[in-house]
Every structure is written in C-alpha cells, then in structure tokens.
Amino acid sequence: MSLGVLGACSVLASEMPRTAAWLIAAAAMVYAALLSDRHLRLGRVPVVWNGRLGTATIDGVATGEASLQWRGPIAFLHWRDGARRRRCLAFWPDALDRKARRELRLAAGPTAASRTGPSMAP
Structure with missing residues (x-):
C-alpha cells in the first residue's frame, strides 16, 4: 500500500498536467488497495522444499521443476503448477527469520556460480 501512496505522490509532484496527474494518482491508489486486499486474503502457504531433487510441495500439491x-x-x-x-x-x-532463511539455504543445496557455460571461447 505504501508504494501506491508513494506512486501517487510522485505523479502529483511531477510536471504533468494537474487533471491527468490526479487521475493517475487516484488510479495508483485504487490499484494498490486492490493488490493489498488480494495479498491479505491469500494467507500463508505451506511449502515443503527438497532442493536436492528439485521438487516442492506447495499448499499440499506436489510440483516439479522447482528452483530457488x-x-x-x-x-x-x-x-510449474x-x-x-x-x-x-x-x-x-520479514516472512523468514534468520533461522528459517538458513534452513532454506541448506535445504536448497549447493548452487552453481553460473547457469551458463563460459562466456569466452577456449
């Protein structure tokens, strides 16, 4: 919600014509309120992660091709659902405390330093 307020303030502080600025600022506030409401309704989603196999169970549904x-x-x-x-x-x-972040990093296993091969020819 705070990004919607900041977006509205930045549009009003710009040199845009006043009528357009007020319309865009109002649209930014409405959109921010809708997004906030949607995310508040989602609630918590339980995740069980197996990084070594690349699988995860999200909200009780097994998924494939999971990556962190x-x-x-x-x-x-x-x-992929x-x-x-x-x-x-x-x-x-703010969603994961220090202990949970460490646990997630350890569960994910070692990651490659680069996804692609060497960038220069041999």
Missing part, C-alpha cells in the same frame, strides 16, 4: 533463487535477502521459489504455468513465491526478510 536468492537476490540478497529475498528468496524466490519458481515452479498442474497446468504447466510458471508460478513464483517471494520470501521477504
């Missing part, structure tokens, strides 16, 4: 990526303190779990659609869960630092 770390971007700083944020963890992203990507997988039953309809073969790509899905993603983001674990922010």
